[in-house]
Amino acid sequence: MAKIANKQVICEVLMEAARTDKDVVALCSDSRGSGSFTPFADKSPEQFVETGIAEQNLVSISAGLAKCGKKPYAVSPACFLSTRSYEQTKVDVAYSDTNVKLIGISGGISYGALGMSHHSAQDIAAMSAIPNMRVYLPSDRLQTECLTRELLKDKKPAYIRVGRNAVEDVYEEGSMPFEMDKASVITEGLDVAIIACGEMVKPSVEAAELLKKQGISTTVVDMYCLKPLDRETIVKVALNVKAVITVEEHSPFGGLGAMVSQVVSGECPRKVLNMSLPDEPVITGNSKEVFDYYGLNAEGIAKKAAEAIS
Template sequence: MNKIPNRQAICDVLMEKAKEDKDIVVLCSDSRGSASLTPFAQEFPEQFVEVGIAEQDLVSISAGLAKCGKKPFAASPACFLSTRSYEQAKIDCAYSDTNVTLIGISGGVSYGALGMSHHSAQDIAAMAAIPNMRVYLPSDRFQTAKLTEALLEDKKPAYIRVGRNPVEDIYNETAGAFVMDKATVLAEGTDVLLVACGEMVRPALDAVALLAEKGISAGLLDMYCVKPLDKESLIRAAEKVKAVVTVEEHAPYGGLGAMVSQAVGSSCPRRVLNMALPDAPVISGTSREVFDYYGLNGEGIAAKAEEGLKLA
């Protein structure tokens, strides 16, 4: 079982690249431990900025560094980064087109028992609504590493959301022949299509196997690139099936499900069912306990896929 969380994969890539690239700068809001970035701060103190619990300053300082030619990666809990510093993300990063990568750590319900104040169930919708802001939810450590490497090579603003805990490996070192802004096809299907992002990709993959046992052919897209949404791959896969099921660790409004429904509805109408967290305060518990409670697991996703086929 993998013991390396996605946040550590980001740190590992940044540390390796920072040996040669002195323009890489990491910033934290009193969150270096939570972000697994303490080793970077220790190894490259001249390329690390601690702003304290001041998320707005974190984003604005990052934007200023980007305008000076630096490559800033700013890490803070997703629940705070996507709300407290929303205006700075909109104006200083997106509107000003600065080369800032915002890293929302402990995303979704990762903080568990700390409850709704520390859950980030709105960040996909919020960040995706900002013009010129890209939104990524990598599904495992290998994909996270490839995404981080790719973001080091471009100069556009982006928001990455990663969870707190290790997730089971989906890929290997090649990350499924990773291509920037292209969804990864994890399974081809002719009955139902599953579209998932972030930590929901693993249970969706489990659902594919459970459905196969019942003679149901399920396709699966790892839509880590929530924005820009890979509509080409989505429509190509949706055209082959009778129903589509989206799965996300997010509120039911404005996230992956809404984007997929809009794209499928306008290009190849199919029944689309969205699996997400409820439009209500989420129960407290570990990520696994919360997922199981709301049916965001292999069994729950498979059951929703069967429901979608009956409605198609």
């Protein structure tokens, strides 16, 4: 099983595309190292733009390049990309309908000990609120590769959030059940449904294994597409279970939990419990330490799911 960072996969796919498509351009805000884009800059220097620590310029330049027929990928820490350049994202990218793909690296609490200034626990809510902006949180390298290849084919704006660290595979190589803007149902059960996104998918799958040992049948859904949201799959799985658990590396407001609750309450009322980061600056520590502290791990998710149907 491979274990690499999703941001590295994005770079590799874009490097491959850039060899034959000279319109593919990568832009970084002094983030080529942290974004794993140094190989792209070295291999295709004429298709790489370094803006320095200027996220607003990064987004506006990307929009300008898109209007010239280029296919820009703007790479910057999610904490800054989703806040400092919010107006440029809203106006220059989404409102102007430019073919800009925003890559938010080191998302969620990836920066760990650097604290709230470097955490992006609001980006799903912020980006989803912008009309004409798509939002994706892929869970592993295989899904990230599929998503990146699909995004190369269209000309619509999108925001993709990935973490900083290497992640374990959720799927098996050669059997990635990817469909654009369609959630992946990893396991099917009749007691409880766990709907997760990004790095929370892997512990959700592990939680399902723990629940199985307790005689609890679990559906696990990888909702990598936050916007457009796969409402059809949410309704389908919710109708077959007693309760729904959502798991996300995000604030409790405006993210996956809020979206799923809105769909379920309106179309197929069921109990919905949200597992997320708290509405406060999180503790200091690496990703695993933070997740463990707040119960965003296999054991914590399994416990919450068991309680939901007890």
